[in-house]
Amino acid sequence: MAVPTVESPRSGRVSPGYSRTRSSRGNFEMGAWLFMRLSGVVLVVMIFVHLWTSLVAGDGISQVDFGFVAGKWASPIWQVWDLAMLWLAMLHGTNGVRTIINDYAEKNSTRMWLKGVLYTATVVIILLGTLVIFTFDPCPVIDGVAHVASYCPTA
């Protein structure tokens, strides 16, 4: 049997928790970093135009109802605008939370679970939002009953 020896304190051994086992090079982190900066700049413009057209221009905040939203989305410009805003904001926010998880979760398993929840929520919200932008109907007919609001055309 080997005689147990005391390891030299200057053996150059790196504590296992610190060694980067596999190098993870690639341009993903660079792309994410660049995306945060570019999308941030674009979002500042998009969000303030969105806030101004919805809450300041015209009748201001009192004009906002289903009819107003449907009126905006009748124009392809606002459809594309809101779609871009949705996607950019969601991806920007998701990437931000992803970096926070990376920075604060200490175990890889915790990271995996938190990011799983995050990505699921992101996909659901993006798909749902995209669907609503293109299929929004302010005067739906449910079970043969038209839920007529004041702005809906009477049949």
Next chain:
Amino acid sequence: MEKEPASKVELPAGAGGGEIPSFDITLKVRRYNPEVSDEAHWDEWQLTMYGTDRVLDALHKVKWEHDGSVSFRRSCAHGVCGSDAMRINGRNRLACKTLLKDLDTSKPILVEPIKGLPVEKDLIVDMEPFFQSYREIMPFLITKGHEPTKERLQSAEDRERYDDTTKCILCAACTSSCPVFWTDGQYFGPAAIVNAHRFIFDSRDDAGDMRLEILNDKEGVWRCRTTFNCTDACPRGIQVTKAIAEVKQAILTRRV
């Protein structure tokens, strides 16, 4: 004897040759000895120190006159070797460059090991993970082509480009002040990036692309959150966060 001011000892101007004002301090040192206990604890000493004394002098006084078991690293004791980086009153500094009179002596002076690296004993941490990251960025001149028969000449402007990052003494004050490094110790850390910067922007070096590739890692420059803790901590005044930003720029312009 005069009553001590509430904070920051004022040294009277022209106090007379050879007369150095003295004051009392409380020094609290974070103690850890795995051979005795897995728990770290605080020890404190009341010391009478002088206006010219540094935190290192206080530690020496404790070690030489009160408790010889207090362990810490120091080599040159004059801010050049980078051995005695420690967390003093919650900030990373060199004990040999921190004058006691510049600290708040009305309260105990807290001295802890730098954070994020495994503590071996008292103020001594395992620096291997730190040096491993340093080795990975290849901190040596790599050239192509023939050896010149004379020295490799460089213009003053080319030398100026990376002057700031040549000042690094590898004390680990920056890396161990970085909250991203504290989390899991995977991040390369500011010191490794600073030393990569020193060669990436050296006109005589030909391996800049290799170093950029190494730092274009999941744990490389993109984990920097620009909290500026490293710049605040650097005892040599290196603009660390700026250097990291320049490396980011270099990776971007090389690839996009």
